[in-house]
Amino acid sequence: AQRVTQPEKLLSVFKGAPVELKCNYSYSGSPELFWYVQYSRQRLQLLLRHISRESIKGFTADLNKGETSFHLKKPFAQEEDSAMYYCALSGNNDMRFGAGTRLTVKP
Amino acid sequence: EAGVAQSPRYKIIEKRQSVAFWCNPISGHATLYWYQQILGQGPKLLIQFQNNGVVDDSQLPKDRFSAERLKGVDSTLKIQPAKLEDSAVYLCASSLSGGRGGNTIYFGEGSWLTVV
Numbered sequence: 001a002q003r004v005t006q007p008e009k010l011l012s013v014f015k016g017a018p019v020e021l022k023c024n025y026s027y028s029g030s031p032e033l034f035w036y037v038q039y040s041r042q043r044l045q046l047l048l049r050h051i052s053r054e055s056i057k058g059f060t061a062d063l064n065k066g067e068t069s070f071h072l073k074k075p076f077a078q079e080e081d082s083a084m085y086y087c088a089l090s091g092n093n094d095m096r097f098g099a100g101t102r103l104t105v106k107p
Numbered sequence: 108e109a110g111v112a113q114s115p116r117y118k119i120i121e122k123r124q125s126v127a128f129w130c131n132p133i134s135g136h137a138t139l140y141w142y143q144q145i146l147g148q149g150p151k152l153l154i155q156f157q158n159n160g161v162v163d164d165s166q167l168p169k170d171r172f173s174a175e176r177l178k179g180v181d182s183t184l185k186i187q188p189a190k191l192e193d194s195a196v197y198l199c200a201s202s203l204s205g206g207r208g209g210n211t212i213y214f215g216e217g218s219w220l221t222v223v
Contacts, residue, residue, distance in 0.1 A: 004149075043110075044150070044198065044214040086149050094163050095140070095212055097149035 132201030
């Protein structure tokens with residue numbers, strides 16, 4: 001079965017603090033993992049994907065196959081990072097999403 | 108580049124009525140998805156098309172939901188008859204070819220359905 005779990009519905013940090021949004025997955029094959037973000041009044045959009053090993057807006061995520069995790073991290077959170085974040089897994093050519101974490105960055 | 112277009116943006120219907128949503132994907136995108144997002148939950152895949160063929164509809168409640176993509180471009184999602192629990196945002200998305208291989212999935216703004 002293909003499943004994505006985001007254990008935190010809400011996460012609140014102060015500006016400048018580090019932030020980590022957790023994502024765990026279950027999939028029997030070789031997964032592709034993504035993070036999508038939805039800012040207020042905007043459509044859902046891709047933030048980053050694990051195969052690109054990229055840093056977008058200061059965010060990084062490392063695929064840990066041993067722990068089946070793909071946590072999203074940023075060393076210094078900014079107020080504009082406040083949004084809904086969804087972890088997603090592409091297994092058999094489809095895309096399944098976690099329930100999402102609402103990140104609030106306080107001034 | 109034009110994004111994924113959806114209509115209507117908002118719809119309120121009574122239970123047992125029917126509703127249809129329309130989606131126009133990004134030009135050239137072979138794969139089209141319909142997701143249902145209930146308040147407080149992540150998007151749930153209802154159906155995925157590759158051109159005009161269905162790739163995955165395992166989570167589509169086929170007794171009341173139907174979807175088609177006759178010419179491999181636009182798609183419609185229909186609910187008949189609607190139930191209260193169908194109240195959700197219906198997201199259409201498209202990608203060049205599936206989600207694997209790093210293909211980015213692009214989402215529309217969504218169609219908000221309220222069933223009363």
